[in-house]
Amino acid sequence: MKVKDMILCLLLDGPLSGYDIKKKYEMTFTDYIDVALNNIYTALIDLDDAGFLECERVDQNSRPNKKLYNLTALGRRTAISALLHVEPRQQITSDFLFIISFASHMPQTRVKQLINQRLNQLSKMLVRQSVRFSSDERTPYEIFVEGMIDAAIKAEIEYLVTRRDDLLESKKGNKTRAFLNKEEILEAATVKGKRLLKQ
Amino acid sequence: MKVKDMILCLLLDGPLSGYDIKKKYEMTFTDYIDVALNNIYTALIDLDDAGFLECERVDQNSRPNKKLYNLTALGRRTAISALLHVEPRQQITSDFLFIISFASHMPQTRVKQLINQRLNQLSKMLVRQSVRFSSDERTPYEIFVEGMIDAAIKAEIEYLVTRRDDLLESKKGNKTRAFLNKEEILEAATVKGKRLLKQ
DNA sequence: CGTTCCATGTAATAAGTTACATGATTAA
DNA sequence: TTAATCATGTAACTTATTACATGGAACG
Numbered sequence: 001m002k003v004k005d006m007i008l009c010l011l012l013d014g015p016l017s018g019y020d021i022k023k024k025y026e027m028t029f030t031d032y033i034d035v036a037l038n039n040i041y042t043a044l045i046d047l048d049d050a051g052f053l054e055c056e057r058v059d060q061n062s063r064p065n066k067k068l069y070n071l072t073a074l075g076r077r078t079a080i081s082a083l084l085h086v087e088p089r090q091q092i093t094s095d096f097l098f099i100i101s102f103a104s105h106m107p108q109t110r111v112k113q114l115i116n117q118r119l120n121q122l123s124k125m126l127v128r129q130s131v132r133f134s135s136d137e138r139t140p141y142e143i144f145v146e147g148m149i150d151a152a153i154k155a156e157i158e159y160l161v162t163r164r165d166d167l168l169e170s171k172k173g174n175k176t177r178a179f180l181n182k183e184e185i186l187e188a189a190t191v192k193g194k195r196l197l198k199q
Numbered sequence: 200m201k202v203k204d205m206i207l208c209l210l211l212d213g214p215l216s217g218y219d220i221k222k223k224y225e226m227t228f229t230d231y232i233d234v235a236l237n238n239i240y241t242a243l244i245d246l247d248d249a250g251f252l253e254c255e256r257v258d259q260n261s262r263p264n265k266k267l268y269n270l271t272a273l274g275r276r277t278a279i280s281a282l283l284h285v286e287p288r289q290q291i292t293s294d295f296l297f298i299i300s301f302a303s304h305m306p307q308t309r310v311k312q313l314i315n316q317r318l319n320q321l322s323k324m325l326v327r328q329s330v331r332f333s334s335d336e337r338t339p340y341e342i343f344v345e346g347m348i349d350a351a352i353k354a355e356i357e358y359l360v361t362r363r364d365d366l367l368e369s370k371k372g373n374k375t376r377a378f379l380n381k382e383e384i385l386e387a388a389t390v391k392g393k394r395l396l397k398q
Numbered sequence: 399c400g401t402t403c404c405a406t407g408t409a410a411t412a413a414g415t416t417a418c419a420t421g422a423t424t425a426a
Numbered sequence: 427t428t429a430a431t432c433a434t435g436t437a438a439c440t441t442a443t444t445a446c447a448t449g450g451a452a453c454g
Contacts, residue, residue: 001294009301019433034290036415041435045264053387064433084304088294091233095200095287106282141302148358159347218405240407263405
């Protein structure tokens with residue numbers, strides 16, 4: 001699916017500004033859709049020019065003015081058509097796994113760093129999860145998707161925590177702790193919550 | 200990580216032809232690295248021109264001739280440097296999850312189709328897993344990575360199979376079976392094995 | 399006799415990324 | 427007063443994708 005199709009789909013549930021789309025993306029889609037958002041305004045303008053959207057200027061007094069975009073009939077048809085006919089692509093590119101598979105060419109410190117960084121990312125994802133879980137207005141479908149992500153995150157953490165020692169050659173007699181333990185990771189995800197998200 | 204960096208890394212363990220890289224990719228990296236491979240030959244030529252590789256022509260009698268690429272000192276340094284200094288990006292784009300979260304705009308048949316297609320993809324991934332598991336010459340690091348993928352695939356199948364009914368509004372009194380059951384999926388992954396991979 | 403495997407490339411295009419650029423308001 | 431939030435855009439560039447293009451050998 002192309003970014004423009006996705007934008008049209010996001011507008012199926014009502015008009016949004018570019019900024020709204022950005023926020024929505026950052027909060028709910030970041031974990032399974034990877035796009036840079038700098039071009040979102042350009043995309044909206046293009047879609048507008050092509051007749052998929054109509055744009056309404058909204059003047060605000062204590063805020064910068066904004067533009068609300070809404071689907072035209074054509075836009076709505078296109079969005080639905082994408083939902084029905086696109087064959088979904090699963091596009092995963094995990095530098096982490098790629099690099100780890102070359103661990104024989106790296107020093108142990110790098111391996112530890114990579115694991116810890118990844119656990120950190122997963123921890124942040126859990127934070128977003130908990131924020132989402134605490135909101136109402138979620139459709140059963142969104143709940144389904146969130147549950148899937150939750151399961152994936154937890155499976156990965158579980159695997160990393162139980163297996164990461166396999167990556168270290170010199171386990172024995174190594175007094176310095178290499179890794180955070182599972183409790184610390186999960187705690188980081190709940191307690192530091194908001195702070196973490198802002199990093 | 201860029202494709203060219205990855206190619207350099209793949210060559211760390213010995214010279215390969217473009218075709219070798221393709222094969223290696225298709226067998227072991229497909230599941231967590233998403234790239235189109237048409238440009239692999241172009242990339243090799245570019246890397247050669249830039250002094251990262253040296254190329255040896257190998258004439259074969261009962262096969263098309265091929266070109267074996269090997270790292271130069273510069274190429275090796277660049278590969279190692281990428282492994283040590285790149286900050287790994289996790290790039291997931293799951294059209295499946297995106298589309299599913301808009302299920303309220305789709306007919307039930309489409310939802311079923313999406314779930315079944317996804318289970319099919321996962322099934323194929325399990326086939327690749329089983330082929331990989333049966334090979335020797337795997338470093339502990341590769342085993343680690345495979346284990347991770349295995350865990351991820353199984354977690355997703357588990358989730359889909361136990362929760363997919365949540366997506367169907369009219370569960371009651373629906374006689375026609377909507378989905379394959381878990382045993383059928385896992386069986387498809389082992390029995391049909393090779394045949395599936397070729398689709 | 400048809401399909402898969404081995405093996406390599408080119409050219410045009412589309413898409414997305416990075417970096418640049420601005421500016422008022424509000425909460426800490 | 428400093429950082430974060432709200433809010434929108436442009437231009438140059440890099441990258442990757444799609445489609446095209448070929449051809450012998452082996453296998454079933």
